[in-house]
Structures are given as structure tokens and as C-alpha cells.
Amino acid sequence: xxxxxxxxRIALDELRTQRHFYLAFLLxxxxxxxxxxSIMLVTVRIPTVLDEEFADSYINVIEMSKIPDGFLSTLEExxxxxxxxxxxxxxxxxxxxxxxxxxxxxxxxxxxESGEILTxxxxxxxxxxxxxxxKPNDHITRLNEALLIGEPWTKEDNTDNxxxxxxxxxxxxxxxxxxxxxxxxxLNTDVTATVAGIxxxxxxxxxxxxxxxxxxxxxxxxxxxxxRTLIRPDSILQHNxxxxxxxxxxYYASSYNKSVIDGYMSLLFMLYxxxxxxxxxxxxxxxxxxxxxxxxRTRFFSVLKALGFRNRGVLxxxxxxxxxVLTVAFLVSQLLSPFLLAYVSDCLSDLYxxxxxxxxxxxxxxxxxxxxxxxxxxxVCFMGKRTFKTAEITExxxxxxx
Amino acid sequence: xxxxxxxxxxxxYVSKTQSQQALAHVSFSVEAGEYIAVVGKSGSGxxxxxxxxxxxxxxxxxxxxxxxxxxxxxxENRRADLxxxxxxxxxxxxxxxxxxxxxxxxxxxxxxxxxxKKERKERVMKALEIVGLAHKAKQRADTLSGGEKQRVCxxxxxxxxxxFILADEPCGNLDSENSKEIMDLFERLNGEGKTILLVTxxxxxxxxxxxxxxxxxxxIVADETL
Ligand SMILES: Nc1ncnc2c1ncn2[C@@H]1O[C@H](COP(=O)(O)OP(=O)(O)OP(=O)(O)O)[C@@H](O)[C@H]1O
Ligand SMILES: [Mg+2]
Numbered sequence: 068x069x070x071x072x073x074x075x076r077i078a079l080d081e082l083r084t085q086r087h088f089y090l091a092f093l094l095x096x097x098x099x100x101x102x103x104x105s106i107m108l109v110t111v112r113i114p115t116v117l118d119e120e121f122a123d124s125y126i127n128v129i130e131m132s133k134i135p136d137g138f139l140s141t142l143e144e145x146x147x148x149x150x151x152x153x154x155x156x157x158x159x160x161x162x163x164x165x166x167x168x169x170x171x172x173x174x175x176x177x178x179x180e181s182g183e184i185l186t187x188x189x190x191x192x193x194x195x196x197x198x199x200x201x202k203p204n205d206h207i208t209r210l211n212e213a214l215l216i217g218e219p220w221t222k223e224d225n226t227d228n229x230x231x232x233x234x235x236x237x238x239x240x241x242x243x244x245x246x247x248x249x250x251x252x253x254l255n256t257d258v259t260a261t262v263a264g265i266x267x268x269x270x271x272x273x274x275x276x277x278x279x280x281x282x283x284x285x286x287x288x289x290x291x292x293x294x295r296t297l298i299r300p301d302s303i304l305q306h307n308x309x310x311x312x313x314x315x316x317x318y319y320a321s322s323y324n325k326s327v328i329d330g331y332m333s334l335l336f337m338l339y340x341x342x343x344x345x346x347x348x349x350x351x352x353x354x355x356x357x358x359x360x361x362x363x364r365t366r367f368f369s370v371l372k373a374l375g376f377r378n379r380g381v382l383x384x385x386x387x388x389x390x391x392v393l394t395v396a397f398l399v400s401q402l403l404s405p406f407l408l409a410y411v412s413d414c415l416s417d418l419y420x421x422x423x424x425x426x427x428x429x430x431x432x433x434x435x436x437x438x439x440x441x442x443x444x445x446x447v448c449f450m451g452k453r454t455f456k457t458a459e460i461t462e463x464x465x466x467x468x469x
Numbered sequence: 470x471x472x473x474x475x476x477x478x479x480x481x482y483v484s485k486t487q488s489q490q491a492l493a494h495v496s497f498s499v500e501a502g503e504y505i506a507v508v509g510k511s512g513s514g515x516x517x518x519x520x521x522x523x524x525x526x527x528x529x530x531x532x533x534x535x536x537x538x539x540x541x542x543x544x545e546n547r548r549a550d551l552x553x554x555x556x557x558x559x560x561x562x563x564x565x566x567x568x569x570x571x572x573x574x575x576x577x578x579x580x581x582x583x584x585x586k587k588e589r590k591e592r593v594m595k596a597l598e599i600v601g602l603a604h605k606a607k608q609r610a611d612t613l614s615g616g617e618k619q620r621v622c623x624x625x626x627x628x629x630x631x632x633f634i635l636a637d638e639p640c641g642n643l644d645s646e647n648s649k650e651i652m653d654l655f656e657r658l659n660g661e662g663k664t665i666l667l668v669t670x671x672x673x674x675x676x677x678x679x680x681x682x683x684x685x686x687x688x689i690v691a692d693e694t695l
Contacts (some may be wrong), residue, residue: 169641374581
């Protein structure tokens with residue numbers, strides 16, 4: 068311990084007296100640290116961003132419980148029936164006359180007029196909808212759209228609690244037409260709903276279940292943004308499996324999501340590779356620095372050894388000096404990296420969505436980077452152990468007497 | 470009390486083309502308090518002998534005892550510790566660290582030995598006082614004159630309170646005036662009980678020692694007490 072304190076003092080004096088030698092290395096190390104920290108912060112942020120962005124695909128889990136088997140006796144025989152989406156019960160689509168923009172159909176029918184035939188959303192059911200002016204929406208509507216637009220339902224609509232499941236959800240949960248589901252409603256009420264139908268789900272953009280407004284009202288508390296909901300069976304064991312299956316199903320069934328996620332995944336992969344390369348660079352730089360420092364100071368170490376310094380001491384001083392430079396470089400980089408990070412996250416935000424990376428770089432990730440690089444520095448110095456033993460005063464004397 | 474004993478020390482330098490015996494079967498011993506001058510012409514093996522005794526080089530064969538300790542099979546670390554604690558080495562070329570102050574240069578052996586800060590300070594200042602440079606403690610080593618540098622080097626050799634001091638041509642790089650000062654200093658140190666082993670070319674200087682060892686071709690040809 069006392070010896071180590073001696074080494075520490077020597078290393079500090081070395082840092083002070085040899086600072087000109089380190090200046091170039093210090094600057095490049097700072098820049099490289101800033102880069103590393105920025106990249107690491109972006110890298111760790113990506114999975115979180117993906118989670119946040121796609122959270123609505125699965126976070127809002129509604130509990131459902133299956134009715135006892137006995138109740139199913141009459142229904143048991145029923146095959147899983149693929150039914151039409153009940154929106155098509157009526158060919159008539161109500162347009163809220165008070166909505167000047169007719170926002171339902173803005174893309175294809177900027178101004179849907181009475182009597183017009185609408186195809187959007189109905190194609191998959193082989194139907195079309197006809198616009199009827201001033202008629203309220205008296206049908207089940209797409210929750211998706213509903214939430215984008217506002218409140219399409221009126222309270223009188225669909226007082227029955229009914230739910231339509233997509234084929235996949237039905238398959239995973241085992242529900243069949245006629246089953247009664249239980250939802251925990253607002254204020255811990257128990258909400259029941261009858262499975263009214265099962266539909267094919269070809270469009271990945273589509274919801275995997277549809278509910279009547281009455282369920283919506285009684286189950287979903289102040290939920291405005293999360294427009295998708297998972298169904299899960301009562302069995303806990305099955306629960307995770309189903310969640311995962313549905314997750315992957317919905318992630319990858321969705322071509323849009325898939326391309327976005329793939330994009331980010333390859334970005335992530337690239338960043339990992341980049342971190343790896345920077346790591347290799349660091350090893351190189353550190354090794355070169357430690358060697359250069361030692362070569363520059365061989366004379367000094369030779370004399371120290373003649374005065375009784377051990378080889379281990381030389382190694383310790385080289386390590387400590389390298390560590391010292393790294394520490395200063397890290398502190399300098401803390402001033403640089405917010406700018407770099409702001410720039411990087413600005414570039415990335417054009418990609419798909421905001422990364423929202425905080426430019427506060429005083430955090431665990433940066434510290435982890437610093438610790439990792441420091442550990443690398445020590446390992447590299449230990450790798451050069453043999454070299455650092457070569458300082459010999461006899462060599463020095465001989466070379467100087469010539 | 471014997472503090473150094475050489476038994477049949479031999480050093481051979483072997484290279485691909487030739488082998489050279491720099492030290493051939495040297496045996497002698499040094500008592501505490503002695504002041505020995507090693508003389509001989511160039512290439513006779515004086516430095517080689519001093520380096521063996523100073524544990525900065527390893528003999529090819531033979532034994533070297535420092536105090537009671539046989540150094541033959543000592544580990545590199547133990548040899549380093551012995552250098553630090555028992556041996557003070559004064560170099561012809563000083564080997565001071567130019568960017569460090571005189572104080573820091575003298576402090577080195579104590580830092581290496583892990584001596585406490587307070588004690589370090591006392592001992593460094595005491596050593597600098599002995600060589601008469603206490604007032605230049607803060608001055609950078611590269612701004613000192615040659616004579617002062619050598620005195621700092623001697624202070625550095627003294628600071629660890631070694632059992633003996635080795636000096637390889639300490640005046641080799643100095644003019645006659647500075648040389649005289651250094652030789653006076655050695656004489657004074659010996660008067661205070663320090664054991665000194667000094668290599669020199671200068672017969673005048675050698676005469677000031679109490680014992681003179683003359684070397685030729687790696688062997689001792691004369692060992693006379695003056
Ligand atoms: N590393 C070495 N490799 C080969 N030969 C060496 C080496 N060191 C010393 N020698 C040889 O050993 C012999 C003794 O050298 P040494 O340095 O001890 O002489 P010296 O008496 O100190 O001479 P000088 O008075 O010139 O300093 C010389 O012939 C020298 O060439
Ligand atoms: Mg010599």
C-alpha cells in the first residue's frame with residue numbers, strides 16, 4: 068500500500084511534468100471518448116425508443132376470463148366461424164354532419180357527399196358503404212379510427228356488450244363465438260362481453276379485436292392513445308406465451324412496423340459494430356501511448372530501478388499515468404459530447420421518429436464507457452508488461468559512454 | 470564487520486562473435502567505515518565490479534554477500550529492495566530527472582521505499598544539508614551546475630541511509646574545482662562513518678582514500694591500505 072502511494076505520487080509528478088507529451092493524445096482521447104459516449108447513449112436509447120413507439124401494440128392488457136365449460140355445451144360444437152365484420156350490417160355509413168372535414172374519408176373522399184359509395188376499409192369485406200347524411204354512426208366502428216378522429220359513437224349506440232376477435236386472437240385465447248368474456252372495468256367493476264364473431268385479419272394495420280362502444284366506455288379509462296389491446300387467457304402460464312406470440316405476430320405482421328423495426332435493428336447492429344471498432348481503436352491507441360510514454364521515459368525508469376524501484380512499480384506507474392490521461396480526457400469529453408450528441412440525435416430524428424435523447428451526458432452509460440475504457444487501458448498496459456521490464460541502468464550507462 | 474564480500478566474482482559478456490571476460494575471479498571484502506578507491510586503466514573492469522556490487526548487474530559466477538545476505542539466488546524484487554535500502558549509488562552522469570526539482574530527485578528513493586511524507590521531508594532536507602544544497606531544494610535539476618548536480622546525486626544516494634555508497638567516476642564529468650569539492654565531500658562523509666567505494670581515474674583522488682584496489686584485465690592486481 069505504501070509502495071502504491073509512492074507509485075501514485077510518481078505518476079502524478081509524471082503527469083505534471085510530461086504534460087506536453089500528452090497534449091495531443093489527450094485531445095484525441097477526448098474526442099474519441101465523446102464519440103464513444105454519444106454512440107453508446109444512442110445505442111442504449113434505441114431499444115427504449117422502439118418499446119415506447121410500439122408500446123401501444125401490447126401494453127394495455129385487458130384481462131378476460133373464459134366462461135366455465137358447462138356453459139358452452141350448446142356452443143361447443145360450433146366451428147370457429149369466420150364472420151363478416153359487423154360494420155357491414157348496414158351498407159349505410161353515417162357521416163356526422165357537424166364535422167366539416169368529413170375526416171373519416173379525407174384521403175380518398177375529401178368531401179364525402181350524401182349517396183356516395185365509399186370503399187375504404189370495406190374492401191376486405193367485399194362491401195362498400197354508402198354515405199347517408201346526418202345519420203349517426205349506429206354501427207360498430209373501428210376503434211383505431213375512432214380514436215384518431217374523436218368520438219364517433221353516440222351513447223345510445225350499441226348498448227350490447229359485444230366483442231369481435233380476429234382469428235389469431237381467438238386461436239391464441241381459445242375463445243369461440245358465444246363465449247362470455249370478463250373484463251375488469253372502471254372502478255373494479257366486472258364487465259362481460261359476448262364474443263359475437265371471429266374475423267379474418269389480413270390487414271396488419273387492423274385491430275385484432277373490435278368492441279362495442281359500451282365496452283369501450285366501461286373498460287377503458289381515459290385511454291386516448293393506446294388503441295390496441297391485448298387479450299390474455301386466465302392461465303398465467305399461457306399468458307406470457309400468448310403475449311409473446313401476439314407481440315411478435317403484431318410486430319411482424321405489420322409491414323410498416325417491421326420495416327421500421329428492421330431499420331432500427333440494422334442501425335443498432337451498425338452501432339454495435341462501430342462500438343467494437345472504437346474499442347479496437349482504443350486498444351491500439353492505448354497500447355501505442357503506453358509504449359511511447361515508456362520509450363520516452365526509459366531513462367527515467369532505468370534510474371528509478373537502479374534506486375530500487377521494482378518492475379511492478381514501473382508497470383503501475385505506466386498504468387496510472389495512462390489512467391490519468393484517460394481521466395482528464397473523459398472530463399474534457401464531457402464538455403464535448405453534449406454537442407455531438409445533440410447533432411447525432413438531430414440527424415437520427417429525421418429517420419422515423421424523435422429519439423428524444425437527453426444531452427445530459429453525466430449518466431451511468433457514460434460512466435460505464437469510462438470504466439470499460441479504463442479497464443481496457445489496464446489490460447493493455449499489463450499486456451505490455453514484458454516491455455516495461457526492459458529499463459536497465461546498465462544499458463543506459465553503456466549507451467551514454469559511447 | 471564485513472558489509473560486502475565478493476567471492477570469486479566473474480562476469481563474462483558473451484555475444485555471437487566474441488566473449489569477453491570483464492571480471493575474472495575477483496575476491497575481496499569491505500569492512501564498515503572503509504573508504505576504498507578502485508583504480509585501473511580503461512576497460513579493466515572497474516565499472517563492471519561496481520555494478521555487480523551495486524546489484525544493478527548480475528555476475529556470471531561467484532558469490533556476493535551484502536551484509537549477511539548472499540545475493541546469489543535473490544529474486545529481482547529482493548534485489549531491488551536491497552538496492553533501495555542498503556546501497557547508495559552515485560553515477561558519473563548524475564542521472565537526475567531534469568524536470569524535477571532537486572528536492573524531488575532526492576526524494577525518489579524514499580518514495581520507492583514507501584516512506585511517510587513527514588519523514589521523507591526531514592530526511593531529504595537533511596541529505597541536502599549534508600551536501601550543502603538545502604537552499605536550492607526547489608530549483609529544477611536541469612538548471613543546476615555540474616558540481617551541484619553531482620551533489621544532488623550524492624544526496625540522493627545518502628537519503629536512504631544506505632550501508633555503503635558506490636560511486637563510479639563521480640568526478641568524470643566535472644572540472645578540477647568541482648572535483649575537489651566532491652572529493653572533500655566524500656572524505657567528510659567517510660569521516661562521519663560512511664563506507665565508500667569509489668572508482669576513479671585520478672591518482673590524486675585515489676590517494677585520498679584509505680585503501681586502494683588496482684585492477685587489470687578484470688582482476689585485482691594490488692590491494693593496499695594507505
Ligand atoms: N555490456 C557489455 N557487453 C560486452 N562487453 C562489455 C559490456 N560491458 C563492459 N564490457 C567490457 O568489459 C570490460 C570492462 O568494462 P568496464 O566498463 O568495467 O571497464 P572500466 O574499468 O569501467 O573502464 P572505464 O575506466 O573506461 O570506465 C571492457 O573491456 C568492456 O568492453
Ligand atoms: Mg567505467
